[in-house]
Amino acid sequence: MDIGRIGSLGSIQAPALRAPLAPKPEAGPCDGLGGSVSTALPGRPVFQTSPEVEVEVEVATPKELPRISDDQRLLQPGAVVWELQPGWGHSKARSESGKDYPARGNPPQTWQQADPDYQPTFYEAPVLATQPAWADPADMKEALSRRQLTSYEPRQLKGAQGEPLNPRGPTGIAGRGLLGKFGANFAADPIVTRTHPETGKLEMIAIVREDLNQVAIPGGMVDPGEKISGTLARELCEETLGKEEHGGTTAQEKELQTMFERATPVYRGYVDDPRNTDNSWMETSAFHLHLNDEEAARLNLQKGSDAAAVSWKEITAESLGQMYGSHGAFVKQAVLLWQKESGLVVGQDGTVGKPA
Ligand code: BGC
Numbered sequence: 001m002d003i004g005r006i007g008s009l010g011s012i013q014a015p016a017l018r019a020p021l022a023p024k025p026e027a028g029p030c031d032g033l034g035g036s037v038s039t040a041l042p043g044r045p046v047f048q049t050s051p052e053v054e055v056e057v058e059v060a061t062p063k064e065l066p067r068i069s070d071d072q073r074l075l076q077p078g079a080v081v082w083e084l085q086p087g088w089g090h091s092k093a094r095s096e097s098g099k100d101y102p103a104r105g106n107p108p109q110t111w112q113q114a115d116p117d118y119q120p121t122f123y124e125a126p127v128l129a130t131q132p133a134w135a136d137p138a139d140m141k142e143a144l145s146r147r148q149l150t151s152y153e154p155r156q157l158k159g160a161q162g163e164p165l166n167p168r169g170p171t172g173i174a175g176r177g178l179l180g181k182f183g184a185n186f187a188a189d190p191i192v193t194r195t196h197p198e199t200g201k202l203e204m205i206a207i208v209r210e211d212l213n214q215v216a217i218p219g220g221m222v223d224p225g226e227k228i229s230g231t232l233a234r235e236l237c238e239e240t241l242g243k244e245e246h247g248g249t250t251a252q253e254k255e256l257q258t259m260f261e262r263a264t265p266v267y268r269g270y271v272d273d274p275r276n277t278d279n280s281w282m283e284t285s286a287f288h289l290h291l292n293d294e295e296a297a298r299l300n301l302q303k304g305s306d307a308a309a310v311s312w313k314e315i316t317a318e319s320l321g322q323m324y325g326s327h328g329a330f331v332k333q334a335v336l337l338w339q340k341e342s343g344l345v346v347g348q349d350g351t352v353g354k355p356a
Pocket residue numbers: 187188189216217218219220221271273282283284325326
């Protein structure tokens with residue numbers, strides 16, 4: 001298994017905090033952050049005051065991802081240019097709310113702009129109080145003494161009490177929300193496409209999420225020690241092929257896992273997810289697999305318990321704009337890379353053709 005050390009993740013001190021007993025942190029070597037933010041809230045766990053944390057990523061990464069600039073994301077052969085889809089940034093995590101979340105108010109744009117009056121609402125979903133196996137212990141000090149924080153993001157921010165701070169900025173909510181881990185929570189996203197044999201349009205396997213009823217990639221959380229290609233195959237089986245609780249690895253899951261080992265890496269990093277908070281956020285690895293007619297026909301789509309529905313869905317400029325979190329942006333990038341690789345062109349309505 002290839003254990004990737006992602007980027008050079010020197011830690012960065014967070015902006016000075018207002019918490020009365022918290023020592024004022026020195027500015028980190030490359031943070032450039034000013035201002036202050038209040039994270040001392042009633043009912044919050046007591047955060048550890050820790051020295052800088054060396055951050056190492058312990059999730060498996062089958063291949064290095066290509067580095068793609070924002071400009072390249074918009075370029076494609078054939079002169080069909082899609083508008084930039086929402087999702088690369090940090091807007092949904094600032095304005096949309098996860099299921100049962102409190103309102104986010106109007107959080108400052110950046111940590112630099114967070115002044116002493118910034119009072120995020122503390123929220124942790126009741127399920128976290130039951131100490132589920134997938135979550136950290138509620139006591140942050142204990143949680144961070146048991147494991148190192150890991151992240152794909154190049155910037156690691158910490159509050160004065162050692163609490164991880166969202167690398168993209170404030171969200172209006174402190175605590176873990178519905179996410180189990182302090183800091184990054186890791187998912188993997190399988191983008192599986194085909195060209196419909198009759199309509200000639202590009203389609204993807206999409207689910208409708210149960211929580212917010214939005215169309216999404218059938219991804220899921222990476223289990224401890226699991227290879228990303230394993231998560232991709234497992235989630236696809238569980239969420240879209242009705243293969244839940246099969247009590248072992250099925251032949252189809254093994255076949256999919258092998259296929260995902262040759263899948264195209266599309267994106268790795270922060271997800272603009274409505275469940276993100278100031279102290280917990282989603283990061284993902286998205287991979288793309290384009291199936292031929294025969295491979296696609298062998299998949300008998302059936303929804304799993306996490307999804308309200310599953311189907312092949314046309315990939316159009318419009319459908320990408322309506323997807324959950326950053327998913328539209330990931331799928332768009334998968335399509336742009338696939339166009340380059342295949343020499344084909346995908347129109348805004350999903351039609352696949354040869355360049356003019
Ligand atoms: C989903 C993934 C998604 C991640 C971040 C997980 O719950 O299963 O598909 O990328 O959240 O939004």
